[in-house]
Amino acid sequence: MTVSSFALIQKIERLPPDRMAEVVDFVEFLQMKEQTQSFTRQAAQVSAPAFAAIWDNTEDEAYDAL
Numbered sequence: 001m002t003v004s005s006f007a008l009i010q011k012i013e014r015l016p017p018d019r020m021a022e023v024v025d026f027v028e029f030l031q032m033k034e035q036t037q038s039f040t041r042q043a044a045q046v047s048a049p050a051f052a053a054i055w056d057n058t059e060d061e062a063y064d065a066l
Helices: 005-013 017-055 058-064
Strands: none
Touching: none
């Protein structure tokens, strides 16, 4: 379902105040979740070179096929 920003705002504006507060809470939750996932992806990218020597070695090649 694709909803334009304008249509979404209109729907939110028709909600009672307590439901608007729930929408705000949910949006903040989604933003926090996105930030956490972004941080996790960045940390994985930064740490990958440091672990490359550990992960990529002849002794552990048997595990690569698993």
